[in-house]
Amino acid sequence: MKIRRLSLRVRIFFAMILLVLIASILIAAVTIYQYNEEAQDYHRDRLERKEDNIKRHIDFVIRETTWEVKTDNVRLIFKEEIYKIADIHQLQVNLFDLEGGLIKSSKSSIEGDTLSSCLHADILNALSNTSEHRYVEKTTLNNQTFQSSYTYITDKKFKPIAILNLPYLENDEFLNKELIEFLERLGYAYFVMLILAIVLAYFLSKYITKSLKTISDKINATRLEKQNKRIEIDSSSEEIATLVNSYNSMIDELQESAVKLATSEREQAWREMAKQVAHEIKNPLTPMRLSVQSFQRKFDHGDPEIYHKVDEYSKTLIQQIDTMSSIASAFSNFAKMPAQQNETLNVVEIVKLALDIFSEDYIVFVADEKEIISKLDRTQLIRVVTNLVKNATQAIVEDKDPKVVVSVMSEQDMVKIAVSDNGKGVSQENISRIFEPKFTTKSSGMGLGLAMVKNIVETYNGTITFTSQKGRGTIFTVTFPKA
Numbered sequence: 001m002k003i004r005r006l007s008l009r010v011r012i013f014f015a016m017i018l019l020v021l022i023a024s025i026l027i028a029a030v031t032i033y034q035y036n037e038e039a040q041d042y043h044r045d046r047l048e049r050k051e052d053n054i055k056r057h058i059d060f061v062i063r064e065t066t067w068e069v070k071t072d073n074v075r076l077i078f079k080e081e082i083y084k085i086a087d088i089h090q091l092q093v094n095l096f097d098l099e100g101g102l103i104k105s106s107k108s109s110i111e112g113d114t115l116s117s118c119l120h121a122d123i124l125n126a127l128s129n130t131s132e133h134r135y136v137e138k139t140t141l142n143n144q145t146f147q148s149s150y151t152y153i154t155d156k157k158f159k160p161i162a163i164l165n166l167p168y169l170e171n172d173e174f175l176n177k178e179l180i181e182f183l184e185r186l187g188y189a190y191f192v193m194l195i196l197a198i199v200l201a202y203f204l205s206k207y208i209t210k211s212l213k214t215i216s217d218k219i220n221a222t223r224l225e226k227q228n229k230r231i232e233i234d235s236s237s238e239e240i241a242t243l244v245n246s247y248n249s250m251i252d253e254l255q256e257s258a259v260k261l262a263t264s265e266r267e268q269a270w271r272e273m274a275k276q277v278a279h280e281i282k283n284p285l286t287p288m289r290l291s292v293q294s295f296q297r298k299f300d301h302g303d304p305e306i307y308h309k310v311d312e313y314s315k316t317l318i319q320q321i322d323t324m325s326s327i328a329s330a331f332s333n334f335a336k337m338p339a340q341q342n343e344t345l346n347v348v349e350i351v352k353l354a355l356d357i358f359s360e361d362y363i364v365f366v367a368d369e370k371e372i373i374s375k376l377d378r379t380q381l382i383r384v385v386t387n388l389v390k391n392a393t394q395a396i397v398e399d400k401d402p403k404v405v406v407s408v409m410s411e412q413d414m415v416k417i418a419v420s421d422n423g424k425g426v427s428q429e430n431i432s433r434i435f436e437p438k439f440t441t442k443s444s445g446m447g448l449g450l451a452m453v454k455n456i457v458e459t460y461n462g463t464i465t466f467t468s469q470k471g472r473g474t475i476f477t478v479t480f481p482k483a
Helices: 008-064 071-077 081-089 121-129 173-220 238-298 306-335 347-355 378-394 428-433 449-459
Strands: 094-096 102-105 134-141 144-154 160-169 343-346 363-367 373-376 404-411 414-421 463-469 473-481
Touching: 008 081, 008 144, 008 160, 008 173, 071 102, 071 160, 121 134, 121 144, 343 347, 343 378, 347 363, 347 373, 347 378, 347 404, 347 414, 373 378, 373 473, 378 404, 378 414, 378 449, 378 473, 449 463, 449 473
Parallel strands: 363 404
Antiparallel strands: 094 102, 094 160, 134 144, 144 160, 343 373, 404 414, 414 473, 463 473
16 A cells, blocks of 8 residues: 555554654664663773772782792792782783783693793783773683783883783673563563554544544535535644635635626627527517518409408417517526425326326336325426427437337435436537536427426435437436435
8 A cells, every 4th residue: 555545643653653663663773772881981991890899909919929029930829829929819810021921820730721831922012002901802602702901010110020810701691681671671662652652642643633524525515516514623733724715715616606607698699589589589570570461562452362361361370479578488487596496306296197198109107106295396396397308309300200208216215206208319518508508309399308408406405317329219317315
């Protein structure tokens, strides 16, 4: 799973847990490093203390000896004393002459791996050339670390007479035991902290993202065509409050823009509608004028066919007047918003009633159930059905057996009315314009039927959709909520 696909809440949760884990690992690493440094300091200081104590003991022996204090007599001076010193201070003592040769050792059996009978030249140079006249060599043997200190033994006049070597084994068992015990306690403490961090991270991430979730839901629900609500969040952080204020300002501006846009579109639509109505009314006026003028010129009282001609002129005028009346009715029906007169209706019965005005025998009615109840306006529902069926009958082509099927179906909490035909279908270029006012593919009419149907359906919280195949037919589906 990619990080960017995780929600902000999950990322905050895992980030806090990861922070605790990283902190625990870092503290454990720092603790181990600190223990190692303290162990090094402890061994260095302990060797120095041992060295100081042994040198004071050696100085005491030199002051009390009866032998002449010089390099050649060192073996005799410390013949027995070297074993006492090693036993008292619990440390091996080795004495070398100034040339690096072994004089005396407290160890009865000398192993070549741990002690050489002759010192290396680097050790001798370091002793003679450093201001402290002291050298410490660190070696590792059989996974054990040894420190060997080298320093001068001097006579009463501070003249070097021998080289003191103290091999020191760094025994870390006690320190390692303390470290393990401390890490165990630290592990228990961090386990408790991890549990607390998980609980805290869960609630904290939930609290942080709660306001963002509210804002996200509001943004997703924002629509230009409806009234959008402002966000009201109490006790939010400064950043969230800034975001909320920006959203509310955007909603206010969007609402103003929507009102202006709706007003502009409405004014433009009515202007276009007025032009269309004027154009449609002018169309029948021209043949009416020509008919009247022709009648005036050709009127003759003595014409034996005068009554026949008057009848033809009258029919022509009546036909054009009916056309104008149809145009006026269509415009009036479209302009009139559906009244919110909800009634508890049996949709199946009302749809059957609406089909009674059609005399075509190829119109078939199908219903899943005998009764499907919804709250609608009876007149508006009949208007929807009759307009859809009328469009379906007008889409029938002459060279095909006509068939129009009107279906009423029940799906969960919705009622569906489908009107299908096997007509010519809707062309691809006209699909996006099918519900536009004044759009029509017929030679007559104003193209207000489907626009009016869509207006009615959406007023009652319904939807209207259609599918069409060129040359095979169209299916219009209207969906309303049940009562």
